[in-house]
Each structure stands twice: as structure tokens, then as C-alpha cells.
Amino acid sequence: MPLGAGVRLGLYEITSPLGASGMGEVYRARDTRLDRTVAIKVLPPHLAASPERCQRFEREAKAISALTSPRAGPALRDRDRGGA
Numbered sequence: 056m057p058l059g060a061g062v063r064l065g066l067y068e069i070t071s072p073l074g075a076s077g078m079g080e081v082y083r084a085r086d087t088r089l090d091r092t093v094a095i096k097v098l099p100p101h102l103a104a105s106p107e108r109c110q111r112f113e114r115e116a117k118a119i120s121a122l123t124s125p126r127a128g129p130a131l132r133d134r135d136r137g138g139a
Contacts, residue, residue, distance in 0.1 A: 058082060058097065067095055078102065078112065 057080065062069045067084040070092075074081050079098040086093050102108040 063087075064095065064097075067093065069095070078108070078115070 057072065058064075058069045060070055064084070066086060066088045068087055069082045069084050071083045072080065073083050073094060079096050079102065082095045082097065084093050084095045085091070096112075098108070098112060102112075
């Protein structure tokens with residue numbers, strides 16, 4: 056289910072969609088606590104319920120967090136979204 060501008064996910068406020076893949080949708084968002092722009096990937100509920108898909112998502116997050124580039128920020132995790 057696409058998220059619109061202004062939707063809040065915890066500390067993050069969606070500003071616009073960036074793209075979609077087989078693993079979910081990616082959004083540009085604003086970190087309201089640190090006042091910075093971030094990208095958020097949201098898994099659809101049927102994938103979030105799959106232990107294998109969650110493991111793949113974890114591997115992806117670890118790979119991203121290993122990047123050291125001024126254009127790549129840290130990968131953060133917020134799993135307690137109740138399907139979001």
C-alpha cells in the first residue's frame with residue numbers, strides 16, 4: 056500500500072516516493088528528531104511475515120551499513136511497525 060506525503064512512521068515523515076522493488080517500496084522521508092533527509096524501505100505485510108524475507112532484508116541492511124561514502128548514510132532499523 057503506497058504511503059503519501061505527510062504519513063508518519065515513528066520519527067520519520069514521508070515526503071515522496073522514490074521507487075519500488077520486489078522487496079518493498081522506498082520513500083524519501085524526514086527524520087523529525089535529527090532534521091535530516093533519509094530513505095525508508097517498507098516491506099509489504101506478506102514479506103514482513105516471512106522469516107526468509109526478513110533475513111534477506113537484514114543482510115541488505117548490513118551491506119548498506121558497511122558503506123563508507125559521504126553520499127550514503129547509516130542504515131537504521133525500526134521493525135516494530137505492526138506491518139508497516
